[in-house]
Amino acid sequence: MAAPPPILDSSTVLLVGTDDWLTQFATTLERRTDASVQHDRTKTRAIDTIRTRPTDCLISEYALDETTGLDLLREIREETTTLPVLLGTTAGSEAIASEAIEAGVTDYIALSDPPAQMTDELIERTERALRAAQRSATQRDRARQFDAIFNDSRTATWVLDPDGALTRVNETAREMVDKDIGTIVGEPFWALPWWSQPDAMNADVQQIVEKALDGSFGKAVVPQPPDVDEPRVLDLSVRPVENERGDLVSIVVEGVDITERVDLERNLRESEELHRVTLNNMTDTVLITDEDGEYTYVCPNVHFIFGYTVDEIRDLGTIDDLLGDDLFDREELVEDGVLKNIETTATDKAGREHTLLVNVREVSIQDGTLLFSCRDITKRKQREEALATLHETARDFLYAETHQEIAQHVVDDTPGVLTLDASAIYLFDGEANNLRPAAHSATMTELNGPLPTVHADGETLPSYSFVEDEALFFDDVHDADRLENSATDLRSAAYIPLGNHGVFVAGSNQVGAFDEVTRELVDLLAATAEAAFDRVTRESRLREQDRTLQQQNEQLSALNRINETIREIDQALVQAETRDEIYHTVCELLTVDDRFRFAWIGTIDPTTDTLEPRAWAGTEQGYLDSQSFTVQASDTEPAGQTAATGDVTMVTNVAAGLRDEAWRKDAISRDYLSVLSIPLVYNDLTHGVLTVYAPTQDAFDETAKAVLAELGETIASALSAIERKNALLTTSMTRVEFTIDDPKFVLSRLAQDAECTLSYQGGVQQSMEGSYVFVTVEDRAVTDVADAASQLVGIDDVQQISADGEGGVLRLRLTQPFLALELADHGAVFREATADPTTTTLVIDIPDSIDIRTITQLVRETFAGAELRSKQTLDQTAEHNLYSKFLDSVTERQLEVIQTAYYSGFFESPRESTGEDVAETLGISPPAFYQHARTVQRKLFAALFEENNLPVAASTDTVQ
Numbered sequence: 001m002a003a004p005p006p007i008l009d010s011s012t013v014l015l016v017g018t019d020d021w022l023t024q025f026a027t028t029l030e031r032r033t034d035a036s037v038q039h040d041r042t043k044t045r046a047i048d049t050i051r052t053r054p055t056d057c058l059i060s061e062y063a064l065d066e067t068t069g070l071d072l073l074r075e076i077r078e079e080t081t082t083l084p085v086l087l088g089t090t091a092g093s094e095a096i097a098s099e100a101i102e103a104g105v106t107d108y109i110a111l112s113d114p115p116a117q118m119t120d121e122l123i124e125r126t127e128r129a130l131r132a133a134q135r136s137a138t139q140r141d142r143a144r145q146f147d148a149i150f151n152d153s154r155t156a157t158w159v160l161d162p163d164g165a166l167t168r169v170n171e172t173a174r175e176m177v178d179k180d181i182g183t184i185v186g187e188p189f190w191a192l193p194w195w196s197q198p199d200a201m202n203a204d205v206q207q208i209v210e211k212a213l214d215g216s217f218g219k220a221v222v223p224q225p226p227d228v229d230e231p232r233v234l235d236l237s238v239r240p241v242e243n244e245r246g247d248l249v250s251i252v253v254e255g256v257d258i259t260e261r262v263d264l265e266r267n268l269r270e271s272e273e274l275h276r277v278t279l280n281n282m283t284d285t286v287l288i289t290d291e292d293g294e295y296t297y298v299c300p301n302v303h304f305i306f307g308y309t310v311d312e313i314r315d316l317g318t319i320d321d322l323l324g325d326d327l328f329d330r331e332e333l334v335e336d337g338v339l340k341n342i343e344t345t346a347t348d349k350a351g352r353e354h355t356l357l358v359n360v361r362e363v364s365i366q367d368g369t370l371l372f373s374c375r376d377i378t379k380r381k382q383r384e385e386a387l388a389t390l391h392e393t394a395r396d397f398l399y400a401e402t403h404q405e406i407a408q409h410v411v412d413d414t415p416g417v418l419t420l421d422a423s424a425i426y427l428f429d430g431e432a433n434n435l436r437p438a439a440h441s442a443t444m445t446e447l448n449g450p451l452p453t454v455h456a457d458g459e460t461l462p463s464y465s466f467v468e469d470e471a472l473f474f475d476d477v478h479d480a481d482r483l484e485n486s487a488t489d490l491r492s493a494a495y496i497p498l499g500n501h502g503v504f505v506a507g508s509n510q511v512g513a514f515d516e517v518t519r520e521l522v523d524l525l526a527a528t529a530e531a532a533f534d535r536v537t538r539e540s541r542l543r544e545q546d547r548t549l550q551q552q553n554e555q556l557s558a559l560n561r562i563n564e565t566i567r568e569i570d571q572a573l574v575q576a577e578t579r580d581e582i583y584h585t586v587c588e589l590l591t592v593d594d595r596f597r598f599a600w601i602g603t604i605d606p607t608t609d610t611l612e613p614r615a616w617a618g619t620e621q622g623y624l625d626s627q628s629f630t631v632q633a634s635d636t637e638p639a640g641q642t643a644a645t646g647d648v649t650m651v652t653n654v655a656a657g658l659r660d661e662a663w664r665k666d667a668i669s670r671d672y673l674s675v676l677s678i679p680l681v682y683n684d685l686t687h688g689v690l691t692v693y694a695p696t697q698d699a700f701d702e703t704a705k706a707v708l709a710e711l712g713e714t715i716a717s718a719l720s721a722i723e724r725k726n727a728l729l730t731t732s733m734t735r736v737e738f739t740i741d742d743p744k745f746v747l748s749r750l751a752q753d754a755e756c757t758l759s760y761q762g763g764v765q766q767s768m769e770g771s772y773v774f775v776t777v778e779d780r781a782v783t784d785v786a787d788a789a790s791q792l793v794g795i796d797d798v799q800q801i802s803a804d805g806e807g808g809v810l811r812l813r814l815t816q817p818f819l820a821l822e823l824a825d826h827g828a829v830f831r832e833a834t835a836d837p838t839t840t841t842l843v844i845d846i847p848d849s850i851d852i853r854t855i856t857q858l859v860r861e862t863f864a865g866a867e868l869r870s871k872q873t874l875d876q877t878a879e880h881n882l883y884s885k886f887l888d889s890v891t892e893r894q895l896e897v898i899q900t901a902y903y904s905g906f907f908e909s910p911r912e913s914t915g916e917d918v919a920e921t922l923g924i925s926p927p928a929f930y931q932h933a934r935t936v937q938r939k940l941f942a943a944l945f946e947e948n949n950l951p952v953a954a955s956t957d958t959v960q
Helices: 020-032 043-052 067-080 092-101 115-150 172-176 200-212 259-281 302-306 310-316 319-323 330-336 380-396 402-420 442-447 460-467 516-575 577-594 638-645 661-671 702-730 746-754 782-790 820-823 852-862 878-890 892-903 915-922 926-947
Strands: 012-016 038-039 056-060 085-089 105-110 155-160 166-169 218-223 233-242 247-259 287-291 295-298 338-347 353-365 368-376 422-429 433-440 470-474 493-498 500-509 598-605 610-618 649-651 674-682 686-693 732-740 757-766 771-778 794-801 809-812 831-834 840-847 869-874
Touching: 012 020, 020 038, 020 056, 020 782, 038 043, 043 056, 043 295, 056 067, 056 115, 067 092, 067 287, 085 115, 092 105, 092 368, 092 809, 155 172, 172 247, 200 218, 200 233, 200 247, 200 915, 259 702, 287 319, 287 353, 295 310, 302 310, 302 353, 302 368, 310 319, 319 338, 319 368, 319 831, 330 353, 353 380, 402 422, 402 433, 402 470, 402 500, 402 516, 402 610, 422 442, 422 460, 433 460, 433 500, 442 500, 442 661, 442 674, 460 470, 460 493, 460 500, 493 516, 500 516, 516 577, 516 702, 577 598, 577 610, 577 702, 598 638, 610 638, 610 686, 638 649, 638 674, 638 686, 674 702, 674 831, 686 702, 746 757, 746 771, 746 831, 746 840, 757 820, 771 892, 782 794, 782 809, 820 831, 820 852, 840 852, 878 926, 892 915, 915 926
Parallel strands: 012 038, 012 056, 056 085, 085 105
Antiparallel strands: 155 166, 155 247, 218 233, 233 247, 287 295, 287 368, 338 353, 353 368, 422 433, 422 500, 470 493, 493 500, 598 610, 598 686, 649 674, 674 686, 732 840, 732 869, 757 771, 757 831, 771 809, 794 809, 831 840
16 A cells, blocks of 8 residues: 555644544544544534634535535635635535536545545545645745735836747836837837847847847846936846746846946946045045154145145154144054044144144055044134133023123123123113113223113114114124214124113124134123023012012901901891990901901081091000091091091001191001091991001002901991881881972872872882882772883883772882882881872881981982971880781781782772782782681781780691
């Protein structure tokens, strides 16, 4: 039996199916070969194996569980077309074989009966499939390799047939021919348009192609004809391609564009001449000597540094005579091969000393062994020394704190940096728009005379440089158009702007003193000075900002203390029950913990027109007894001014005008250095004046003034509240009657427009929408009056509550606050108002605790033509107690409901309006109306009966 083929030994074979012949074949393969055998029984397992494991060949039976080998083959071919697949069946047919071939089977095996006898044939056909797959893979690899070479964009490739005719070209070669490639395919390669002329080129190309036809390789360098726009040079290589039998099947020609290399070679030749010219003209000098220092080569440009000709250098002697003895250590040079940047000094033909950097290298050029390259660094050395001085100058600038100090430093250090003795600094004065000389050297004064202040108008050289922000350099300043001092002995001059700070001036009595290095150093010195000026300006601003921030922090701390005091005062005001308690509490809290030195509250005495102290706290020291506090707008103590003007009076410095006003002397003697006086006014009602004194100047700023002014309003509001409370508690009051003639009063205007009589009997409903009042209409139809009311700007809404022939009740919603509310703020009660087309009468009840003059003044200020007609004293102890007790027991909503019901005639007999009518007017449900009405009735009777000590049955009604 033949030995198993080696290709199986290194292969992985997958068997798929359950037939016995597959099991026998697997056993045989494992016994007779080193092949790796995998046996899967189902299509699913086989597909998974192919996807997850390397497989070289697959052999499947036709009949698989729930499918066929053909289905497996088709699914495999969707995955790969290169895997060899053998399909074996013991019950084959031509139809199955045809479908297998169509599906891409590698080999179709119709097994004999018994199939075990075909084991050797199966092994042979498996080997054949593996070898065919291997050959296909090799061919694919070679094809890919050829394609990679063929498609290389760096190489032009032509493929020729065995006769030398063109069959195929790649893209790079195609771009070389300015013709349709289809027109030249089939033409001899040496006849292509690329090298169609001259004939010598064609001969070279034809010769290498003929060598390839004989089986030999050939090469040729072929230039493109010169008449082409961009002629190129190709390096052609030609090789034959033979088949396995050794027959020539094609010729491959590869062309590499070596135009750039040819150009480089040509450029190299040209550069040799350039180097010779450069060597003759460069400023570095090259010298070559033997071991004894004798010159073997002297660079033609030796005169650039030393001023000698080549012959004069040779006549001087050895290299030591030129560069000095012991320039370098010979042993160190042997060890390193080259010594770089040896600094030395040499004297030129004119006797000037030069600083040189010398490089020494071992060479072997003709008879020379040592090469010296010399570079003149004299200017660079001077620049380094100037930069070192400039560095010291910049360090000095760090300690300068003013622009003047920096200006003086610049002038003092200019000689060390620039080797120029004449210099000056102009600083810009923004307020005067002038450049003033801040610093100048003695030499500048000697050459130019005193420097004047220059106006920044661009007319003079310093001014022009500053305004235009332009550096000016003059070899001779006398040639400048804007030279102001024609008698100056300055010749060379530079004017350099220093940003927004000024101008730097430097000069010399020599013409042309500014070479390239000096100009650079002038710019560096000016830039360093400008940076220093910027730093000082910036630091000055930062210090100013720090001072401002510190001041703001102090003000904020003071404001926080004031706010803390105000919060304490607000809490105390809520708990206070009397005016005196408010007065004393405010003064004590303002002066506690030395918040302020002294505080007092005074009220105006109308008989003497002065302020009378009511309460005080702090360090008073008899100050209140020393002053009269006259109420007048000027030339008096701040409290008197505030009482007269009604405005806050603030004195930030009591010491100012000390001799002009007597009170200032008394205040300073008690360390009152600043004062703030605040009016206590609420709704135009003055309750007095609060005055606060501090032991420091500027203790009060605008913020503190505004905050304490709001405190004054809060105190006045609390005093008004106390008055209103006292008014409710008092049983003794005065009833006053006024007549007015002012159409501004809404009832007067409505009575005139509607030609009727209106009466207001007290009671105002205040809501988010405005103020509601009930008015009774007489001798006019209610609808007519309602129409007239709807036309008035002062009335937003009109509701008819009841109607009774020539009269009825209206509810008006007013756009402006009603007089009753303002009177209530002052503790008075607007009891009644009657208006007809000609006259309006007001009835007001004023508690004894309220000054009648205050209310009279309020009415007269509110209405024109107000006249007090009568006043009488009332004692309403029982009535007041009953009324107050009733009002305390009902809510605002309950009071609104019962008022509306009352004015609607709900309580009349017979009723003028039903409960449903009233509920509709109020916008509530009828049950809610009846519930409110019963609640109010119960509370009214309770107040009445309890006041008279009559028993009242308990109620479970909880509706509020």
